[in-house]
Amino acid sequence: MGDSNEHHAVRVRQCPAGEFCRSNTGLWDTNDTGAVAAHECGHFFGLADEYADANCPNRNPVNTGTIMDNNSNVVPARMMTRFANNIGSNVVAI
Ligand SMILES: [Zn+2]
Known part of the structure; x- marks a missing residue:
């Protein structure tokens, strides 16, 4: 890589046809929507996921309808x- 001292690096892949590839803060997909990219950027701001996940039963809040819930x-x-x-x-409301 030509850059250095980055705060965070993101790899971008092309998900193989017919496969589902869930993106995360370090690995994005060329087919991600802008909403998915915005959700992942939310993590860069320190925001946690807010969608219900059986693997994280104590997550709270969930089902908030926000960018960190459902993009x-x-x-x-x-x-x-x-x-x-x-x-x-x-923060000023707009
Ligand atoms: Zn997330």
């Missing part, structure tokens, strides 16, 4: 508070 375009202010605090700003 919707719903990003409540609570999701940006930590980021705003880190840059010395605050």
